Amino acid sequence: MKRFTFGLFGLVLFASSPVAPMLAQSTEELRQKVNENTIYVVGGSLTGTNSALAWDMAKLFDEGYDLRVLPILGRGSIKTTEDILYLKGVDAGMVQADVLEFFTDLNVFPGIRDKLKYISAMHQEEVHIVVRRDSGYASLDDLAGKKVNFGPTSSGTFLTSSVIFDRKGIVVEVLSEPYDFALEKLQNGEIDALTRIAGAPTSFLEKVTSDSALMLLPVDDIGAPYLTATLSSDQYPGLIGLGDTVKTVAIPSVLVAYDHPEGERRARVEKFIQEFRARLPELQAGASFHKKWQDVDFSTEVGGWSRWGSAAPNS
Numbered sequence: 475m476k477r478f479t480f481g482l483f484g485l486v487l488f489a490s491s492p493v494a495p496m497l498a499q500s501t502e503e504l505r506q507k508v509n510e511n512t513i514y515v516v517g518g519s520l521t522g523t524n525s526a527l528a529w530d531m532a533k534l535f536d537e538g539y540d541l542r543v544l545p546i547l548g549r550g551s552i553k554t555t556e557d558i559l560y561l562k563g564v565d566a567g568m569v570q571a572d573v574l575e576f577f578t579d580l581n582v583f584p585g586i587r588d589k590l591k592y593i594s595a596m597h598q599e600e601v602h603i604v605v606r607r608d609s610g611y612a613s614l615d616d617l618a619g620k621k622v623n624f625g626p627t628s629s630g631t632f633l634t635s636s637v638i639f640d641r642k643g644i645v646v647e648v649l650s651e652p653y654d655f656a657l658e659k660l661q662n663g664e665i666d667a668l669t670r671i672a673g674a675p676t677s678f679l680e681k682v683t684s685d686s687a688l689m690l691l692p693v694d695d696i697g698a699p700y701l702t703a704t705l706s707s708d709q710y711p712g713l714i715g716l717g718d719t720v721k722t723v724a725i726p727s728v729l730v731a732y733d734h735p736e737g738e739r740r741a742r743v744e745k746f747i748q749e750f751r752a753r754l755p756e757l758q759a760g761a762s763f764h765k766k767w768q769d770v771d772f773s774t775e776v777g778g779w780s781r782w783g784s785a786a787p788n789s
Contacts, residue, residue, distance in 0.1 A: 480604050514544050515566045516567030517547060519653075534756060534757060535572065535753065543746070549628045550629025550632070565587060565732060571699050576637075592728045593773075599725050600722055600724045603689060603690060606689075608687065614638075614644055617667055625652075627650045633735075635671065683711075690705060690710065701725075705722055730779075
């Protein structure tokens with residue numbers, strides 16, 4: 475049997491570590507302490523901006539037992555909305571702003587406008603339409619009748635892509651392959667285009683090199699809630715010529731939470747909101763945090779959404 479010798483210095487360190495108090499309390503007391511101020515936030519896919527932002531919050535908002543953010547990988551805005559509404563333990567998440575209108579129109583989740591409230595407008599999620607350079611495609615109209623991958627059906631990319639092509643009146647053969655598979659199929663000529671809705675630059679497309687012979691198609695303004703945006707060669711040197719830009723549109727992302735009644739879970743979300751509000755400048759200034767924090771403005775109103783009470787600018 476191995477024997478461990480701490481010595482006086484080791485004992486001092488052990489007594490001051492988080493482990494010592496754990497041994498002095500019951501299992502139930504520890505369970506309560508671990509859970510009472512931990513908030514579960516759904517981000518997005520592994521390569522998505524939302525997941526990066528959720529992880530940034532987890533790194534910064536780590537106050538031991540006083541507050542802890544536990545980020546969860548998600549499967550896109552459609553599934554994240556369902557998770558916030560119904561998955562046990564999930565308190566908040568980031569979704570695209572058009573999901574509320576989408577679900578309200580379909581009446582999939584009755585009362586969603588009363589149950590889901592936004593905490594803050596977040597970054598913009600730019601629309602990326604990728605095609606082969608040798609395709610001859612110059613606009614979305616050229617994709618009519620073509621095979622276009624919209625991503626998994628549970629994703630925000632699928633939702634927004636569907637809206638964009640519908641508004642444009644462009645009928646395509648919609649595929650729903652995972653993004654990496656679709657990229658490979660596009661390079662092999664098995665499909666004609668793929669869409670990816672994510673904050674630029676997204677790591678999924680940053681890895682594309684000029685040797686891949688791919689490019690981004692421009693997207694014209696399609697009206698609210700979508701915003702005009704620009705993609706540059708600095709963001710995607712493998713997709714855009716040096717010094718060039720490509721016009722596109724973007725959908726705002728929002729940080730939302732379930733509107734819990736009075737109780738422990740509501741108090742936990744309230745504590746998270748106050749921490750988020752107070753420490754947003756640190757997220758925007760920190761060199762180790764994602765660049766998209768620069769787009770976040772806590773005071774921005776999000777049309778069509780109701781705000782969580784304590785998240786109102788004057789509260």
